Amino acid sequence: ANVMSKENIEAVLKEAYSKFKDVKEGKNADYIKELANVDPNIFGIALVTTDGKVYTIGDYNSMVSIQSISKAFVMAQIIEEDGHQAIQDKIGVDATGMRFNSIVAVEEHKGQEINPLVNPGAIAATSMVKGNDSVAKWESILAKQSEFAGRTLSLNKPVYISEASDNLRNQAIAHLLFSYGRLYFDPIQSTDIYTKQCALNVSAKDLAVMSATLANGGVNPVTKKKVVSPETVMYTLPVMATAGLYDDSGIWFYNSGLPAKSGVGGGIIAVCPGKFGIGVVSPPLDAAGNSLKSQLVIKYVVEKLKANPYLIQ
Numbered sequence: 001a002n003v004m005s006k007e008n009i010e011a012v013l014k015e016a017y018s019k020f021k022d023v024k025e026g027k028n029a030d031y032i033k034e035l036a037n038v039d040p041n042i043f044g045i046a047l048v049t050t051d052g053k054v055y056t057i058g059d060y061n062s063m064v065s066i067q068s069i070s071k072a073f074v075m076a077q078i079i080e081e082d083g084h085q086a087i088q089d090k091i092g093v094d095a096t097g098m099r100f101n102s103i104v105a106v107e108e109h110k111g112q113e114i115n116p117l118v119n120p121g122a123i124a125a126t127s128m129v130k131g132n133d134s135v136a137k138w139e140s141i142l143a144k145q146s147e148f149a150g151r152t153l154s155l156n157k158p159v160y161i162s163e164a165s166d167n168l169r170n171q172a173i174a175h176l177l178f179s180y181g182r183l184y185f186d187p188i189q190s191t192d193i194y195t196k197q198c199a200l201n202v203s204a205k206d207l208a209v210m211s212a213t214l215a216n217g218g219v220n221p222v223t224k225k226k227v228v229s230p231e232t233v234m235y236t237l238p239v240m241a242t243a244g245l246y247d248d249s250g251i252w253f254y255n256s257g258l259p260a261k262s263g264v265g266g267g268i269i270a271v272c273p274g275k276f277g278i279g280v281v282s283p284p285l286d287a288a289g290n291s292l293k294s295q296l297v298i299k300y301v302v303e304k305l306k307a308n309p310y311l312i313q
């Protein structure tokens with residue numbers, strides 16, 4: 001039987017949904033105050049194939065803030081604008097092995113040997129986006145994230161205001177990077193744009209379309225629009241594989257074989273190159289800051305759809 005048949009994909013998503021629906025472990029992020037108020041029972045799953053078929057179950061239209069998942073797509077935007085060498089030279093592409101907002105990770109190598117998928121490297125990536133001022137940079141990021149999603153994304157204002165008014169740690173990280181010559185725009189403005197980018201509202205379905213665009217070599221399989229080049233995707237996915245789930249990236253990759261990216265809003269995407277992208281939303285997080293149920297769902301789906309690329313039968 002073809003594991004990627006319509007019937008099988010629908011059955012597997014349904015099984016995953018009912019198997020994990022009642023899991024109650026984990027806790028919403030609360031260091032960003034507004035995230036503590038998000039309904040912890042939101043549970044949405046979406047899978048989009050590279051030929052543009054959309055499969056959904058549960059609260060697949062419920063919105064949460066994208067948070068760190070945006071980092072993968074800003075990374076792709078920088079590679080598209082400046083080439084892959086620029087990321088390697090000006091930010092780094094090494095896993096830090098530390099928490100996503102680690103200051104030690106910056107200090108350790110004087111702002112070097114980090115990557116665009118943890119806060120310091122992500123703020124640096126945001127500072128590199130082309131644009132003459134912060135408005136132009138923000139509009140460019142918004143446009144690119146929206147192209148990946150296939151619709152114009154909008155800002156979750158309460159989340160943005162909540163984080164922007166309580167953002168000293170990320171501002172400190174930005175200033176520290178700037179002091180090492182590893183931030184490429186004003187630290188306060190770079191942090192502000194980064195905070196906005198993290199506050200974009202997305203559903204599980206949006207996340208699945210965004211990850212399916214990576215799975216499809218940079219062409220959005222739903223809108224058919226070319227968002228980035230295949231080479232850009234080729235350089236984005238390895239960093240998702242090594243650093244997409246913060247300090248649990250190793251255990252994630254060991255168990256799934258798929259490049260992925262999480263966000264503290266509760267979303268996770270995973271990319272099965274050439275086949276599909278999956279997006280899952282469930283706000284309660286584990287100790288590393290990754291959505292607990294989203295991980296369970298994706299691991300289950302990967303196993304049932306035989307989607308681990310290292311499974312050679």
Ligand code: GLN
Binds near residue numbers: 195264
């Ligand atoms: N905006 C969040 C922060 O900077 C994003 C973190 C995350 O999703 N891990 O802390």
